[in-house]
Amino acid sequence: MREFEVENQKLLLIKSNGEFSAIGHLCTHYGAPLVKGVLSNGKVRCARHGACFNIKTGDIEEYPTLDGVQCYPVKVQNGKVIISASAKALEANRRIKTMVTPSPSIKTVILLIGGGPASLICAETLRQEFYAGRIIIATKEQHLPYDRTKLSKNLDISIESILLRKSEFYSTYGIEVLTNKEAISVNTGKRRVGFKDGTSQQYDYLLIATGCIPRKLSCPGADLENVFSLYAPEDANKIHELSNEKDVVIVGSSFIGMEITWYLINKAKSVSVIGTSKVPFQDVLGKDVGTAIMKLS
Ligand code: FES
Incomplete structure (x- = not known):
């Protein structure tokens, strides 16, 4: 995989099994460069959270992301790779698939x-x-x-x-x-x-598809004022508002707990994290990675 710049915009040129294809260069999830991802079985997988794009169509093959990337026609002529791409498509990078609109005659x-x-x-x-x-x-x-x-x-x-x-x-x-x-x-x-x-x-x-809800504490005092779980934007805003210059305790030392810690570290008076494992992220990333992250903090 290789990024190419055309008119100040980039695209991703791919050679796989001897065939060329060209697609948008940024993941449509949070914009990671796909050139840093993994190319395998006709798909490129984003290195950040694993979204997968078909290299022939730009379609999403695996989430998390809503849109595919642009796909550009490629031909090889006289030993040169020629890619056709409109300025608009290059600028957009992402592509919303064609969708139908509802028809009043269909009652389903x-x-x-x-x-x-x-x-x-x-x-x-x-x-x-x-x-x-x-x-x-x-x-x-x-x-x-x-x-x-x-x-x-x-x-x-x-x-x-x-x-x-x-x-x-x-x-x-x-x-x-x-x-x-x-x-x-x-x-x-x-x-x-x-x-x-x-x-x-x-x-x-x-x-x-009701998803999940935060696991709440079941210990005495869990229902006291100023004990919050993070679920909706209103909870996040409330925690932000109340934690200024306060001593904050976070229960849970995996992604959510540690991300909140990171956010609050320069805002609260102190942040203490309580987890059931020896080091943060131990259950999801293992003890070695957890120990390395702990040393960073
Ligand atoms: S940025 Fe690519 S999957 Fe999240």
Whole structure:
């Protein structure tokens, strides 16, 4: 794999099994250079979080990311590799797949419970696969689907900056999002989901993608004031607000706990991390890596 610069923009040229292909050079997740990733079996895997792109089409083969990258036609002529790329495509780097819009004559309803990336990607895939019926995402949260993983990295974050798609996207592709709709029952016989606010929704097909919730402390005092779990942007903002010049204790020494520690280190008076393992990240990265990270702090 090799990056090439054209008109101040880059693309990634790949030679695999004797064949050339050219795609966008940046991962559409958080923008890591794909040249640093791994090329294997017709895919390039991003080195950061493992998103995978097809080298012939630029399509996503594995998440986490929503969009594929641009793909440019390549030919070999007189021993030279010739790539055709428009300035617009080079600048965009990413590519949203073509999607259909709903047709009022199709009465099928697909209901997606949960407002995370699984529901959103399901909705988008349905539109990409020419499904033109109704799609409803019902979430108990008050926000459109957002990137929750960013909360622990920046507690002072605004919801607008972490939305996975802006509201116009949903209206353009006819994806209905019901916020503050917590599902509490499913009647599979009648194909109806009941919500906490007393309303209900009929469906033809149902996806339950409710994700996970933080494990709470079960020890005495866990319900005291100023003990928080991090789940939604409001929790992150609250922790940011209250931790200024305070002694902060973080329970959990893996990614989320350590990312919050990193964020608070120059803000709080002190930060103490409590974990069940000997060194941070031990359960996910092993003792050696954990020990090395501990020495850094
Ligand atoms: S930046 Fe590429 S997968 Fe996250």
